[in-house]
Amino acid sequence: MRWPLRTRRRDQHGRAPGAEPALRLEYLRDALAERTPDAYWRAAALLEQIILLRPLPVRSELFAYGVAAAYLEASGERVDTAYEPWRDLSRDIQALRLTVYDVADRLRSWRVTGPPD
Known part of the structure; x- marks a missing residue:
């Protein structure tokens, strides 16, 4: 039995078509920058x-x-640290009403700007 990966066509250097290293690196760099x-x-x-x-x-x-x-x-971000909103967030997480993206949005909404106290 031949493995499917070995049946792909290769160019004269043994690489799969469209597998240019520079293009792959550029694509990965852009993808990571957008999704970090x-x-x-x-x-x-x-x-x-x-x-x-x-x-x-x-x-x-x-x-x-x-x-x-x-x-x-520690990451250099400041949020409101009053316990009551965090308690409500905790209850919503326990009830599985929020995804991690919703939790992140809620944390961003508590962002505090200005000089530290």
Whole structure:
């Protein structure tokens, strides 16, 4: 039995058609630039996973809030850290009403501008 990958046509250098290395690198660079997750998306993914997986016996939601807020702060982003909106977000995540993209949008909406306190 021949493997399907070995049956593809190759050019004189043994490469598959359309596999120019420079073009592939340029395509990958552009794709990564457009799809690189920002700090809010990464914090949202972290927050969602901690809340849903419940790594601690108690208060995983509070731990997730602290970790996500600290992650955003370490990334140079500032958000409103009042607990009530985070609590509501936590409840929505637990009820599976939000995707990670919705969580990231909500975190972005809490962005604080101006000099640090």
